[in-house]
Amino acid sequence: MVDYDVIVAGGGLTGTIAAQSIAHYSNQNLKILSIDRNLEIYPGRKSLSGWTCGDACSKEAVDYMTKRIKVQWTRPEIEHDVKGVMAFSPDKETKIPFDGAGYMLNRQKLQEIQNQRARKMGVDFDFEINLTGLIYDEQQVVGVQGIDNKTKLPYKKTAKIVVDATGVTSMLRNTLKNSTKVEKRIDRRDLESTGRYIMYFEPGTKELTEFDPDYCIIHLDQDIAPGGYGWVFPKGEKKVNIGLGVEKTLLEKRNIRLGKKDNVQTLMEEYLHRNPVIKNAKLSQDPEDINNNSGIFQVSVRRQNDCMVSGGYMMVGDSAWMPKPIDAGGIGPALIAGTIIGNNVVQAIEQNDVSEKNLWQYNLDFIKE
Known part of the structure; x- marks a missing residue:
C-alpha cells in the first residue's frame, strides 16, 4: 500500500x-x-x-x-x-522580434x-x-x-x-x-549563471533600445554577457526586471582578453549603470517583491x-x-x-x-x- x-x-x-x-x-x-x-x-x-x-x-x-x-x-x-520580445545586436542596429504577446x-x-x-x-x-x-x-x-x-x-x-x-x-x-x-x-558548459534586480527608477534619456514599457528587451553582446545576454524586462513605466546570464568558461576567457576580474554580480552592476534610461534605480520594496528583489541562480541552455x-x-x-x-x-x-x-x-x-x-x-x- x-x-x-x-x-x-x-x-x-x-x-x-x-x-x-x-x-x-x-x-x-x-x-x-x-x-x-x-x-x-x-x-x-x-x-x-x-x-x-x-x-x-x-x-x-x-x-x-x-x-x-x-x-x-x-x-x-x-x-x-x-507586446513581445525584441533582441538587439551589440551595435543596436539590428533587432529581431520574437515570442509575441506575453506577461x-x-x-x-x-x-x-x-x-x-x-x-x-x-x-x-x-x-x-x-x-x-x-x-x-x-x-x-x-x-x-x-x-x-x-x-x-x-x-x-x-x-x-x-x-x-x-x-x-x-x-x-x-x-x-x-x-x-x-x-x-x-x-x-550547458549552464548559465544568471542574476537580476527588480527595481524602480527615474526615467533618463528616452531610448527604446534600452528600455521599452511595451517590450522585453534582450541585448546580445559578448562583452556585456559572455555566452549569454542581458535583459531589460518592463514591469511598468518605471519598474524593471534587469539582469543578465553568462557562461562561466566564456566569462573567464573574456576576463583574460580584457584584463578584468568580473563575476556575475559586477557585470550586473555595470550593465545597470550603463543604461541611459534607468536612473537612480532602487530595489523594489513592495511587499510582493521584498523577498525577491535581487538574486543569482543557474539555468540550463x-x-x-x-x-x-x-x-x-x-x-x-x-x-x-x-x-x-x-x-x-x-x-x-x-x-x-x-x-x-x-x-x-x-x-x-x-x-x-x-x-x-x-x-x-x-x-x-x-x-x-
Whole structure:
C-alpha cells in the first residue's frame, strides 16, 4: 500500500502546475503530495535570494494551460502586459522580434496563489523536506527519501509515480538507478549563471533600445554577457526586471582578453549603470517583491533531456532541462510540460501500468508541442 498515488517532488512553479494538472485530469480522485524544501511562508523559492527569474512568459503558453486544465492567471500574478520580445545586436542596429504577446509575472505572489489553488484541488503539501534520493522496488521507482528539516528525522513517502520538479541540479535525476536512457548530469558548459534586480527608477534619456514599457528587451553582446545576454524586462513605466546570464568558461576567457576580474554580480552592476534610461534605480520594496528583489541562480541552455521517464519516474521543467536554449526562457515550457504531464500520469495510473514503456508517451507529447 502506497502513501500517495502521485508525489510531485519540488514545490516551485512547474511542480504546482503539474500537481494541478494531475488533479484536473483525475477529477481530483487521486491522492497527490507536493514536497517543497522551503518554509511554507516562502513556497517554491529557488534559493535564499528568492524566485530568481526574468519573470517573462508568453501569452500563448498561459493560454495553453488555461484551455486544458482551467488554471487562469490574472492580477496580481500577472504584473504587466507586453507586446513581445525584441533582441538587439551589440551595435543596436539590428533587432529581431520574437515570442509575441506575453506577461511579466510576480513570482512571489504567483507561487502563493498557485499553492492556494492546488490545495483547493485536494493536493497535500509537505514543507521543509530535503530530498536526497528515490526509493526503489527492484527496477521501479516507488517513492522518495530524505530528511525532514523540521524534525531532523529521516523522511520517506511512497507513491505509484514520482514527478521530479526539483530543478536543474536535481539529486533525484543525478542518482537515478533504473534507467540508462536518462541523462543524469548536465555539462557545466550547458549552464548559465544568471542574476537580476527588480527595481524602480527615474526615467533618463528616452531610448527604446534600452528600455521599452511595451517590450522585453534582450541585448546580445559578448562583452556585456559572455555566452549569454542581458535583459531589460518592463514591469511598468518605471519598474524593471534587469539582469543578465553568462557562461562561466566564456566569462573567464573574456576576463583574460580584457584584463578584468568580473563575476556575475559586477557585470550586473555595470550593465545597470550603463543604461541611459534607468536612473537612480532602487530595489523594489513592495511587499510582493521584498523577498525577491535581487538574486543569482543557474539555468540550463541546452535541449531538454532526451528521455524524461523511467519506471515510476517522470521529470518536468528545469529538472528535465526544458528552458529554451536561445533565451533560457523556462516558464513557457514549464507550463506546457506541466499541463501535459497530468494527462500522462492519470492515464498510466488508470491503466495500472507505470512502466517506462507506458510512460514514454510523455516524451512524445512534449516534443509534439
